Structures are given as C-alpha cells and as structure tokens.
Amino acid sequence: MEDFTGAYIERKRDTLALLALQNNHSIVAFHLGGIAIECYLKSLLISYHQLSAWKHKSLKQNDPLFDKPIKNPNHKLMEAIQNMSVLYNIAMTDSVFLNHLSKIINPLGEDYPDYISLRYLSETHHSTEEWLQSFNYVLGWLEQNRGAIL
Numbered sequence: 001m002e003d004f005t006g007a008y009i010e011r012k013r014d015t016l017a018l019l020a021l022q023n024n025h026s027i028v029a030f031h032l033g034g035i036a037i038e039c040y041l042k043s044l045l046i047s048y049h050q051l052s053a054w055k056h057k058s059l060k061q062n063d064p065l066f067d068k069p070i071k072n073p074n075h076k077l078m079e080a081i082q083n084m085s086v087l088y089n090i091a092m093t094d095s096v097f098l099n100h101l102s103k104i105i106n107p108l109g110e111d112y113p114d115y116i117s118l119r120y121l122s123e124t125h126h127s128t129e130e131w132l133q134s135f136n137y138v139l140g141w142l143e144q145n146r147g148a149i150l
Contacts (some may be wrong), residue, residue, distance in 0.1 A: 001046065001051070001052060001054075002042075004039045004040070004042040004043035004046065005039075005040075005043045007028035007035075007036075007039040008036050008037075008039035008043060011032050011033075011035050011039060012033075012036040012139070014032050014036075015029050015032045015033040015036055015135070018032065019026075019128055019132060024123065024124075026124055026126060026128045026131070027118050027119070027121055027122075027123065027124055028119070029128060029131075030107040030108075030115055030118055030128075030131060031115055031118045032075075032117070032118050033104065033107075033115070033131070033135045034075075034104050034105065034107070034114075034115025034116065034118075035115070035116075036135075036139075036141075037077060037104055037135070037138055037139065038075060038077060038080070039070045039142040040073055040139065040142055041073075041077060041080035041081065041142070042072070042073070042080060044080075044084065044087070044142065044146065044149065044150075045070070045073070045080050045083055047150055048060055048063075048083075048086075048087075048149050048150060049063070049065065049070050049083075049084075051070055051140055054070065054071055054072040054117060055069045055070070056070065057067065057069055057070070061115045063086075064085055065083060065085070070083060070090075071087055075114070075115075075116045076104075077101065077105055078101075079103070084149055086148060086149045087145060087148070090145055090148060094141070097138070097141045098136070099134075100133075100134040100137040100138050100141070101138055102132075103130070103131060103134035104131075104134055104135060104138055107126065107131050108126050110126060121142050
C-alpha cells in the first residue's frame, strides 16, 4: 500500500515552500496542496476501514460499508469523506468546512478546473492568501476530527 501519510507530509512541505517563493507559483501550489489533502484523506480512509490494500473489505464495525470492498477514491475528496460515515456526518453539519474544502477542490472557482486539472493552466492571478487559509483550515479540521473517526 502506498505511504499516504508520508506523501501528505512531503506534499504539504512542498506546497508551503512554493508559496514562500518570490515568484508566482500559485498553480502548482494549489495543485500540490490539493494532493496533500487527498493523501491525508486517503491515510484516514485506510485507517478508518483498517485496509491493507484498496478493494479489500472494510473491517470498520457498525459502518455502512462494513464488509464491503473499499476502492481508492482517486482525486475525489468528497468521495473519500463520504466513505467514512462518521467523518461525513460531521462534515455535513459544518458549512464553514465545506466552503473551505470547496476552495481546495476548485481553487479558482467553480467555473475553473479542479485542483488536479489546474496543472494545465499557464498562470493565474488569484490570491494565494485566501487559498492558504482554506488549506490550513481543512487540514486543521481533519486533524481535529481524526479522533472521532479512529
């Protein structure tokens, strides 16, 4: 199984390093920041369902997905959250979290590509400050709610 925790730590470090540079590296920072959150969610998903590989059956007792195969959500952050019913229920009651998560998924707005497809844009003039607030909020929220799901 991939080392999603290690990848999360390194992509977070990469993202923050890019944002600290003088030149505008916002596209790649938004892209890698989304990947960092994706990796963190996948690490939570693996722990939550006690998986040793994707498509193995969930071992999470009392979860709707118990004894069902859990697939890799790929780049779908909301799908990763939905696959952890306890976390999903908490998230659905927190509009602030959902708004910040939306900014991570679509950093330039709903009419623009998501964080994965951003890599095909040449540049943007969107502020990194607002995005960084959302990045920090989402990671802090996930860390704060980690104990409720594991």
